[in-house]
Amino acid sequence: MIEVSDLHRWFGAVHAVRGAGFSIPAGQAVGLLGPNGAGKTTTLRMLTGILRPQRGSIRIADVDALTHAVQARRHFGYLPESAPSYPEMAVRSFLRYRAGVQGVAARRRKNRVQAVLAECQLTDVARRRIGQLSKGYRQRVALASALLHDPKVLILDEPTNGLDPTQIREARSLIGDLAQNRTVLVSSHILPEIERTCQRVIIIGAGRVLADGTPDELCRSADTGGCIAEIKGHLAAIEFAIKQALPGCSLETAPLEEGWWRCAIRPAPQSEPEATNPQELIGIALASAKCPIRLLRPETTGLEEVFVRVLDEAARNPGGEA
Ligand code: ATP
Numbered sequence: 039m040i041e042v043s044d045l046h047r048w049f050g051a052v053h054a055v056r057g058a059g060f061s062i063p064a065g066q067a068v069g070l071l072g073p074n075g076a077g078k079t080t081t082l083r084m085l086t087g088i089l090r091p092q093r094g095s096i097r098i099a100d101v102d103a104l105t106h107a108v109q110a111r112r113h114f115g116y117l118p119e120s121a122p123s124y125p126e127m128a129v130r131s132f133l134r135y136r137a138g139v140q141g142v143a144a145r146r147r148k149n150r151v152q153a154v155l156a157e158c159q160l161t162d163v164a165r166r167r168i169g170q171l172s173k174g175y176r177q178r179v180a181l182a183s184a185l186l187h188d189p190k191v192l193i194l195d196e197p198t199n200g201l202d203p204t205q206i207r208e209a210r211s212l213i214g215d216l217a218q219n220r221t222v223l224v225s226s227h228i229l230p231e232i233e234r235t236c237q238r239v240i241i242i243g244a245g246r247v248l249a250d251g252t253p254d255e256l257c258r259s260a261d262t263g264g265c266i267a268e269i270k271g272h273l274a275a276i277e278f279a280i281k282q283a284l285p286g287c288s289l290e291t292a293p294l295e296e297g298w299w300r301c302a303i304r305p306a307p308q309s310e311p312e313a314t315n316p317q318e319l320i321g322i323a324l325a326s327a328k329c330p331i332r333l334l335r336p337e338t339t340g341l342e343e344v345f346v347r348v349l350d351e352a353a354r355n356p357g358g359e360a
Contacts, residue, residue, distance in 0.1 A: 045094035056245035069232030072242035114191035115184030125169025174205030264304035271329035283323035
C-alpha cells in the first residue's frame with residue numbers, strides 16, 4: 039500500500055532524510071519511531087506531497103506519488119503535526135467546508151460528514167465551535183477532516199503531541215479503532231504510543247531507517263542470549279563458577295538481602311553457540327560450587343532497550359549504511 043525507496047532530503051547542508059525506505063502492506067498499522075530531529079516529519083511530508091524529495095521514489099496505493107500527486111492524495115488522509123484550527127467555525131460546518139475543499143462530491147458530503155462525526159465520536163459536539171473544544175477534541179476534529187474522502191491510508195504525525203494523559207489514552211484508542219480497516223502510518227518519539235497502537239515499528243534516526251519489524255522480531259534480534267540469576271554464596275566463588283562455565287562472558291552483580299546476589303550474565307559476543315544451553319552450564323557450575331540458585335531465567339530485551347541500543351549503535355557509526 040505504501041512503498042518508499044531511497045528517499046533523500048537536504049535542507050541546505052542538513053541531510054535530514056538519508057536513503058529511507060520501507061514497504062507497508064494494506065491493513066497494517068506501522069509506527070515511525072525516532073527521537074526529535076530524526077527525520078519523521080520530513081519523511082511524512084514527502085509522502086504526502088508537501089515536500090519534494092531530492093532523490094527516491096514513493097508509491098501509495100500503486101500510484102506514483104511524485105508524478106501523480108493529486109491522484110495519490112485521494113488514497114490517503116494526513117494529520118499534520120500541528121493541524122490548522124478554525125476556532126470560529128462549528129464542528130459540522132467546518133467538516134462540510136473541508137469536504138468541499140477535499141473534493142468530496144456534493145451529493146456525498148452530508149453522509150461523509152455524518153460518518154466521520156460518528157467515527158471520531160464527535161456527534162455530540164457537532165454544533166459546538168471548534169475554539170470552545172478541548173485540545174483532545176480539536177485533534178479529533180482534525181482527524182475527522184483527514185477522513186472525509188474515506189481514504190484507505192491514514193498518515194498521522196505525532197497525533198498525541200500536547201495532549202494530557204487522559205486525552206492521549208482516548209486518542210490512542212481512537213487510532214486503534216481507525217486502524218481496524220485502514221493502513222496506518224503514525225509517527226511518534228514516544229515508545230508506548232507506538233507499542234500500543236502498531237503491529238510493526240520502523241525506528242528512524244538521523245534520517246535513516248535503523249530497524250524495522252514487529253516488536254517481537256526487534257526484541258528477538260536484539261537478544262544477547264544472556265540470563266538473569268539470583269545466587270547465594272561468596273561473590274568470588276560465584277564469579278569463578280560462572281566464568282568457568284562460560285569463558286569470556288560478561289557478568290554484572292548486585293547484592294540482594296542475606297547473602298544473595300543478582301547476576302546478569304551475557305555470553306561473549308564472538309563465542310560459538312554453545313552445544314549446551316548457557317543456563318544449564320551455569321546451573322551445573324553453581325551446583326558444584328555449592329551456591330544455591332533461586333532464580334535463573336533468560337534476559338528479555340524490551341522495545342525500549344532495542345530503541346536505545348539501535349540509536350547508540352547509529353551514533354557510534356554515523357556514516358553507516360541504512
Ligand atoms: P520531531 O520529533 O522533533 O518533530 P522529526 O523526527 O520529525 O523531529 P524533522 O522535523 O523531520 O524531525 O527534522 C529532521 C531534520 O531536518 C532536523 O535536523 C531539522 O532541524 C531539519 N529540518 C526540518 N525541516 C527543516 C526546514 N524546513 N529547514 C531546515 N531544516 C529543517
